[in-house]
Amino acid sequence: MEYNFDTIIDRKGTNSLKWEPDKLKEFFGEEDMLPLWVADMDFKTPQPIIDTIVERAKHGIYGYSVRLDEYYDSVINWQKKRHNWNIEKDSIVYTPGIVPAINYIIQAFCSTGDKVIIQTPVYYPFKKSIINNGCKVVDNPLTYDGKKYNIDFEDFEEKAKDEEVKIFILCSPHNPVGRVWTKEELEKIGKICIENNVLVVSDEIHNDLILGNNEHIVFANISEEFAHNSIICTAPSKTFNIPGLETSHIIIKNKEIRDKYKHILIKNSISGHNPMSIAALKAAYNEGEDWLEQLLLYLEENLNFMENYLINNMKEVRLIRPQATYLAWLDFRLIEKDNKKLEDLIFHKAKVALDSGNWFGDNGSGFMRVNFACPRAILKEALDRICSAINNRTLQ
Numbered sequence: 022m023e024y025n026f027d028t029i030i031d032r033k034g035t036n037s038l039k040w041e042p043d044k045l046k047e048f049f050g051e052e053d054m055l056p057l058w059v060a061d062m063d064f065k066t067p068q069p070i071i072d073t074i075v076e077r078a079k080h081g082i083y084g085y086s087v088r089l090d091e092y093y094d095s096v097i098n099w100q101k102k103r104h105n106w107n108i109e110k111d112s113i114v115y116t117p118g119i120v121p122a123i124n125y126i127i128q129a130f131c132s133t134g135d136k137v138i139i140q141t142p143v144y145y146p147f148k149k150s151i152i153n154n155g156c157k158v159v160d161n162p163l164t165y166d167g168k169k170y171n172i173d174f175e176d177f178e179e180k181a182k183d184e185e186v187k188i189f190i191l192c193s194p195h196n197p198v199g200r201v202w203t204k205e206e207l208e209k210i211g212k213i214c215i216e217n218n219v220l221v222v223s224d225e226i227h228n229d230l231i232l233g234n235n236e237h238i239v240f241a242n243i244s245e246e247f248a249h250n251s252i253i254c255t256a257p258s259k260t261f262n263i264p265g266l267e268t269s270h271i272i273i274k275n276k277e278i279r280d281k282y283k284h285i286l287i288k289n290s291i292s293g294h295n296p297m298s299i300a301a302l303k304a305a306y307n308e309g310e311d312w313l314e315q316l317l318l319y320l321e322e323n324l325n326f327m328e329n330y331l332i333n334n335m336k337e338v339r340l341i342r343p344q345a346t347y348l349a350w351l352d353f354r355l356i357e358k359d360n361k362k363l364e365d366l367i368f369h370k371a372k373v374a375l376d377s378g379n380w381f382g383d384n385g386s387g388f389m390r391v392n393f394a395c396p397r398a399i400l401k402e403a404l405d406r407i408c409s410a411i412n413n414r415t416l417q
């Protein structure tokens with residue numbers, strides 16, 4: 022089946038966090054904005070998922086539901102097919118979302134006051150989860166070489182040596198800077214963690230959204246040693262645009278670590294599952310691949326479009342071209358270094374809702390994150406608005 026990603030679908034009135042004017046007002050102080058912020062897509066999910074949910078809905082009874090073997094097989098087969106990663110059913114722990122999972126992991130493996138390493142600029146709920154659970158953030162900031170972001174290994178090692186550091190949350194691929202980490206980078210960081218008794222939590226929620234010729238490597242697939250010192254967080258949510266269905270898989274090979282994690286889930290009575298999510302997951306992993314291949318091409322074209330647009334109309338705004346995800350990190354520092362003034366320009370003058378760079382860490386100031394998983398016409402409209410706001414400001 023051929024999908025048309027150019028179709029514009031009105032999402033207002035669907036309780037969309039990204040689009041509802043009330044939410045825009047709350048976050049940006051404006052109701053009437055073009056939103057390219059929250060990380061979901063403005064595309065319909067693959068047809069087989071829609072058909073399956075409609076069919077399930079028609080049944081009319083939405084009782085307590087369980088995951089059967091065919092559910093686990095869908096997860097196992099997908100990981101094998103897309104990532105050449107062999108996992109066993111027992112290692113898969115359902116959790117209703119990766120952010121909840123990260124909170125449960127911190128509760129399971131840290132005591133109050135313990136430390137957790139993150140690499141800013143990074144997906145901001147990591148920091149919130151650490152702080153909300155009474156732990157301390159240790160930052161190993163990524164370095165920017167003018168083209169891409171890199172890991173400062175020396176700094177990482179020094180920080181990992183601190184005995185109070187219990188966990189490292191790796192974002193792989195990385196949101197917002199779009200890096201697909203190489204095997205060499207992952208090996209270096211993984212070894213440091215083993216040497217210093219630091220558990221690696223690899224958030225791989227974006228691992229199916231790999232662009233161009235880049236190759237994603239599942240952290241646990243590097244070696245048995247790495248598999249036994251890691252927790253891998255995966256989900257169909259970003260891949261197939263079903264994050265509202267709240268299904269994720271926390272894959273833990275090491276039984277001792279897995280039992281500790283499961284204990285926290287039991288303490289919080291996390292076991293049931295939404296019947297719609299069960300149906301959607303099977304359809305996604307068993308029948309959604311064709312849609313995903315078409316989506317990845319469209320995303321790549323959107324990225325090319327944005328890159329050309331910037332070169333032709335806004336040379337001072339630099340795109341740090343992502344190797345994965347549908348999130349682009351834009352460097353506005355040649356236009357405006359002051360983050361508050363930049364926010365004013367983008368949110369209040371251009372009226373485009375983007376994720377402000379400093380939400381991801383202090384080193385994100387002067388940057389903005391753009392979600393380009395939208396029809397090209399919407400992307401163009403957003404870029405036009407930003408371009409006019411910049412030009413008007415220059416004229417003043």
Ligand SMILES: Cc1ncc(COP(=O)(O)O)c(C=O)c1O
Pocket residue numbers: 060117118119120121144192196224226227256258264268269
């Ligand atoms: C790196 C990363 N982890 C987790 C999430 C959210 O996961 P969930 O909706 O399963 O809690 C996102 C969403 O943007 C993300 O980018």
